[in-house]
Amino acid sequence: MKKVKVEEAVGKLFAHDLTKIVPGEFKGARFKKGEIIKEEDIKELKSMGKNHVFILDMKEDEYHENDAALRIAKASRGEGIRLEGPKEGKMTLVAEKKGLLKIDLEQLYKVNDLDQLMYATIHQNTVVEEGKALAGTRIIPLTIKKAPIDTVENLLLREQSQNNPMIYVKELIPYKIGIVVTGTEVFEGRIQDRFGPVLEKKAEEYGGVFHKMVYAKDEEEDIKEKIEELIRDGAEMIMTSGGMSVDADDVTPLAIKNTADQVVTYGSSVLPGAMFMLAYKGEIPILGIPACGMYHRITILDLVLPRVMAKETITKKDINQLAHGGLCQNCAVCHYPICPLGKA
Template structure:
């Protein structure tokens, strides 16, 4: 491209968009890349502060910002994502399904570490709805060296930088409510309705529900029964603290669960338990939910549940990494997931 005086630009082809900003009214292009400038256009260009403009001249070693953005799109876009058309050198990606958004952090950082290249995304592991904006990308200059974009390709590797894990359909959920006081009817079970509301947000419901007293064998038997009935996720409530008569963690272990963690660096939710029971060709996620899940708006359960529904098997390391950002601020009006909790 080359720079010329605007008053001499009639007949030339713009190589970039010309943007006009009117505060509180509009921010849009008055002329787009490829527009052939006429005499009538010159006063408009001058009115938006363009005394000089850049017009296209072929340079085989350079790429226009829109072409570079297309390269970034190809390196980021994965299944269940749709891309916008380039606008002023920027492309955005949106979700086409509900699910959990994820970024390959190491490769992503390597790409963003290359000068003049920028990609911005939502936070890691954020639950999103179809239509949610996931990422935006562009290069900084109007034209960029082809060689630099080849460096970007090398840094990105051979698979997309971004991923959207869609929620699984027809996930079967069972609940085991523990506690002699609930089992004998001395107090009302107020925990299960909270879980039903949480699951409803994902289009799920509680298919099987068992009540047990504080006897470990009774609780482990209820868990094993729900596994036999084909549950994909089993939620156990009550008995999750360190009191001597709180025996749910032992019951989950006795039911055959491989415990990923009992305890998590998240507040509320430190006494959370996650394990998996392998049954034939199935893997059943089992969670022990502390009482805070019943009376706090957001807890460890809200961080783990979307990923379990999406079919992800979490590791101890991933749970441990919740620690940074794992302190809920208890805002009067909860805006999760658009907040710092976990992210």
């Protein structure tokens, strides 16, 4: 790469994209890398404040910014991601489908340990829609020595070959979800159920399929029987609503415990959602949702349910690690998931 006056660059090739900005109207590449510089381009270049330009004069042991970014982006991506670019030296990684974003943070940090290379992502465990920008990568200078890029590329490809890509989107499994609404007052029709519809909507929001809703009294055996009824009827995941606190009539945790083969946790390090419960009967997840799930827009359920839907094995440690960033700020206008909740 060589710096020359624009008048001396005619007939040569641009070494990189040149960005033009018209405030409020346009920002983008006016001239592209590899484009031949013409006599009539001189006036436009000078209007952009360019009296000198870089022309391609690369050595054999160097990569251009576009080539370096493309190599790193290709080596890092896994399933569910497409590449856009390079544009102005940057590669963008975009979701090909709705799913749960997963990132190997150790690999991400190793990539960024390389001088003159950057790789930025959104937070992992975010539910993303098709077309969502997930990450961007580029080198800082216009050219870079091949050796360090090759080293990082090989590291990423090695992990990829072991089914451990740095960044990918996991499919959300369309579980058939059965809901047990607890509460004698609801069962007997003294008050209207407002919790069940909330859980039905939440289940479908994260890719689940509503299967069936049943009602149970505040009695351990009745709740247990209703859970087992839904499982016999083909439900692949169970949600229970309410009855999760220490009140005398709240027996849902006991019913879940005596139905399940494994209890992962009763209690979480997230507010709202401290009384949350997660258990399994065989491979069927059972989620006990405390009353906060009825009136708070976002709770522990929004942090855990997508990971369950992605068929991840959730541990007590996973729940505990939500503590850092686990306090909802109750903002006047909720912007979740663009907020700190659940982000370490």
